[in-house]
Amino acid sequence: MPKIVDHDERRLELVDATWRIIARNGLEGATMREIALEAGFANGALKPYFPTKDTLLEFAFGHVFNRTNQRIVKVTEGKTGLPALRAFSMEVLPLDEERINEARIVIPFWQKAINDPQKAALHQQSMDEWLTTIRRYLAEARDNGDIKAAIDDAALAGQLLNMLLGAQIVAALAPAGHPGPGLDEQLEGFFTLLTR
Amino acid sequence: MPKIVDHDERRLELVDATWRIIARNGLEGATMREIALEAGFANGALKPYFPTKDTLLEFAFGHVFNRTNQRIVKVTEGKTGLPALRAFSMEVLPLDEERINEARIVIPFWQKAINDPQKAALHQQSMDEWLTTIRRYLAEARDNGDIKAAIDDAALAGQLLNMLLGAQIVAALAPAGHPGPGLDEQLEGFFTLLTR
Numbered sequence: 001m002p003k004i005v006d007h008d009e010r011r012l013e014l015v016d017a018t019w020r021i022i023a024r025n026g027l028e029g030a031t032m033r034e035i036a037l038e039a040g041f042a043n044g045a046l047k048p049y050f051p052t053k054d055t056l057l058e059f060a061f062g063h064v065f066n067r068t069n070q071r072i073v074k075v076t077e078g079k080t081g082l083p084a085l086r087a088f089s090m091e092v093l094p095l096d097e098e099r100i101n102e103a104r105i106v107i108p109f110w111q112k113a114i115n116d117p118q119k120a121a122l123h124q125q126s127m128d129e130w131l132t133t134i135r136r137y138l139a140e141a142r143d144n145g146d147i148k149a150a151i152d153d154a155a156l157a158g159q160l161l162n163m164l165l166g167a168q169i170v171a172a173l174a175p176a177g178h179p180g181p182g183l184d185e186q187l188e189g190f191f192t193l194l195t196r
Numbered sequence: 197m198p199k200i201v202d203h204d205e206r207r208l209e210l211v212d213a214t215w216r217i218i219a220r221n222g223l224e225g226a227t228m229r230e231i232a233l234e235a236g237f238a239n240g241a242l243k244p245y246f247p248t249k250d251t252l253l254e255f256a257f258g259h260v261f262n263r264t265n266q267r268i269v270k271v272t273e274g275k276t277g278l279p280a281l282r283a284f285s286m287e288v289l290p291l292d293e294e295r296i297n298e299a300r301i302v303i304p305f306w307q308k309a310i311n312d313p314q315k316a317a318l319h320q321q322s323m324d325e326w327l328t329t330i331r332r333y334l335a336e337a338r339d340n341g342d343i344k345a346a347i348d349d350a351a352l353a354g355q356l357l358n359m360l361l362g363a364q365i366v367a368a369l370a371p372a373g374h375p376g377p378g379l380d381e382q383l384e385g386f387f388t389l390l391t392r
Contacts, residue, residue, distance in 0.1 A: 025311065026307075026308070026310060026311035026312075027307060028224075029311070104310050107303070107306055107307050107310060108307050108310075110303055110307075110365055110368070110369060111222075111223060111303050111304050111306075111307040112222070113369050114222060114300050114304075114368050114369060115220075115221065115222035115225070116222075117371070120369045120370075120371070123369055124369070127366075149388070149389060149392070150388070151385040151388050151389065152381065152385065154378060154381075155378060155381045155382045155384070155385035156385055158378050158379070158381075158382045159359055159382040159385055159386055161362065162358070162359045162360075162361075162362030162365075162366060162382065163358045163359045163362060164358075164362070165358075165361070165362030165365050165366070166357065166358030166359060166360065166361030166362035166363075166365075167358050167362075169306055169358075169361050170323075170358060170361070172306070172310050173306060173309050173310060173316045173319055173320070174316075175313070175316070182350060182351060182354050183354070185348065185350075185351045185354075186351045186354045186355040186358065188351070189347040189348065189351035189352055189355055190355055192345070192346070192347050193345060193347065193389040193390065194389065196345070
């Protein structure tokens with residue numbers, strides 16, 4: 001009987017190996033050969049899963065985004081308005097090693113996306129989803145009177161999202177072990193501005 | 197008599213060629229050969245100026261930062277406090293083609309800096325200079341009563357800087373000709389939050 005292989009499982013193993021290699025060697029140093037080695041695959045055994053490094057990188061980004069979203073679903077459960085917005089934002093901020101590693105994946109992805117419309121569209125779609133989420137929480141916070149500021153919600157949502165994106169750069173480039181000091185204070189500052 | 201060559205001038209020509217090639221082909225597509233061709237240099241004539249692509253990229257980033265700072269000096273001349281902060285921020289926001297191209301340089305630089313402590317330190321130094329500038333303007337705006345918000349200036353400065361960094365990603369990844377709609381409205385929204 002042929003061995004039963006869980007192909008989804010194998011793909012995720014490859015994504016994890018890709019993260020570790022990119023975090024260690026950078027994007028250029030992450031060759032398909034190195035990734036195969038790290039994941040314990042025979043050289044050439046990656047091809048059926050990811051024919052090119054590009055397809056692997058695209059899948060890895062999609063996976064980072066999904067994983068972040070799964071965590072967001074958990075931390076926002078039962079919350080609406082401002083508490084939900086705070087929980088969402090704290091989860092996107094790179095405040096621990098796992099999320100700093102995610103920032104180290106997403107910056108190479110952005111760099112690729114500058115000259116790759118398909119990756120740029122994938123980024124845009126992800127950001128549009130987040131903007132929609134943020135605006136829903138803002139609308140709820142207006143409904144219950146927590147936010148009174150006479151500023152368009154689209155501008156507030158863009159402001160918060162860009163702050164969260166900028167924080168990825170701060171954290172990914174910070175010397176190891178210093179995950180961008182003050183990121184959570186900045187976020188609290190933004191909430192204070194919003195609600196006073 | 198030997199021909200007199202302005203080496204600084206030649207270096208800047210190479211930086212301009214690098215920008216055009218990176219904007220067109222992406223970081224990986226910008227080989228030393230392509231850059232030499234674009235700048236009208238003989239193949240191999242780059243070496244005395246920039247022995248590696250890395251040294252060229254580092255110089256190019258320093259130049260982008262200096263150029264932005266020269267523009268900042270101009271637009272903030274004679275201004276203090278909030279008007280100076282607004283002029284500074286507007287100049288960093290990627291609102292025209294020149295500044296969107298600068299964003300397309302800085303993202304590849306960030307990606308490189310993740311695994312290159314020397315580039316990360318150069319980035320950190322540039323950002324520290326900007327944070328100092330922002331905090332000086334904030335202090336002036338507090339002195340004259342424009343800002344009353346009971347939030348630490350360090351948190352406000354980090355918030356604004358991260359928003360400006362995030363805007364580089366939005367603009368660099370936006371489809372050509374759409375320089376991140378709403379970036380200036382977001383900035384105005386931030387100032388409204390600060391001053392109301």
